[in-house]
Amino acid sequence: KAGVTQTPRYLIKTRGQQVTLSCSPISGHRSVSWYQQTPGQGLQFLFEYFSETQRNKGNFPGRFSGRQFSNSRSEMNVSTLELGDSALYLCASSPRLAGGVQYFGPGTRLTVT
Amino acid sequence: SQQGEEDPQALSIQEGENATMNCSYKTSINNLQWYRQNSGRGLVHLILIRSNEREKHSGRLRVTLDTSKKSSSLLITASRAADTASYFCATERKSNTGKLIFGQGTTLQVKP
Numbered sequence: 001k002a003g004v005t006q007t008p009r010y011l012i013k014t015r016g017q018q019v020t021l022s023c024s025p026i027s028g029h030r031s032v033s034w035y036q037q038t039p040g041q042g043l044q045f046l047f048e049y050f051s052e053t054q055r056n057k058g059n060f061p062g063r064f065s066g067r068q069f070s071n072s073r074s075e076m077n078v079s080t081l082e083l084g085d086s087a088l089y090l091c092a093s094s095p096r097l098a099g100g101v102q103y104f105g106p107g108t109r110l111t112v113t
Numbered sequence: 114s115q116q117g118e119e120d121p122q123a124l125s126i127q128e129g130e131n132a133t134m135n136c137s138y139k140t141s142i143n144n145l146q147w148y149r150q151n152s153g154r155g156l157v158h159l160i161l162i163r164s165n166e167r168e169k170h171s172g173r174l175r176v177t178l179d180t181s182k183k184s185s186s187l188l189i190t191a192s193r194a195a196d197t198a199s200y201f202c203a204t205e206r207k208s209n210t211g212k213l214i215f216g217q218g219t220t221l222q223v224k225p
Contacts, residue, residue, distance in 0.1 A: 004155075033211060033212065035213075042215060043201065045212050056210045058212075088153060090156065092156075092213075098205065098210050099143055099144065099205070100211070101146065101158050102158070102213060104155040104156040104158075106154055107154065109153070
């Protein structure tokens with residue numbers, strides 16, 4: 001099976017712009033989670049989707065949003081970008097909601113200037 | 114806030130030596146997982162240990178879990194230069210969600 005794919009892999013945006021990141025899970029996986037990784041804060045949970053429903057949300061401002069489609073693909077959106085949003089955004093998929101391994105994609109490196 | 118605390122933050126050893134990393138956490142968990150990350154790339158799952166398990170092996174990896182002390186350790190035996198990476202523990206709490214809470218990670222350098 002193909003692994004988790006994320007597009008784009010690299011992105012440079014300007015403060016105030018918005019960005020949409022995409023994640024395609026492993027075929028058959030219905031759970032998709034998003035994480036932000038920065039040198040200062042480490043890996044932090046953003047949100048989790050299962051069967052098109054957001055099941056859990058991390059402690060991030062409302063500028064961060066996401067959704068999941070019927071084919072389990074997921075997108076996350078960040079509006080009004082700030083310099084501090086520069087990070088590696090990782091998507092992970094799992095066949096079930098809890099209790100299992102999460103398979104991570106290669107990440108999208110977002111740089112906000 | 115991060116639930117997991119890992120130590121050491123950095124570890125440098127020679128090829129062939131063993132590497133031990135420790136992880137502590139704060140709340141009751143469903144399972145604890147260890148991941149590896151090479152140079153800012155995606156995370157690779159190494160091993161998952163459930164809260165009712167005490168020890169698990171996978172190849173050169175040995176993980177222990179002590180729920181009374183809320184701690185875990187990852188042992189890599191006979192290390193190789195290719196093991197150079199950052200290692201993270203992640204806990205999944207006792208709830209119907211797959212949310213993982215990561216530690217800050219241990220950076221391992223294995224010198225040839």
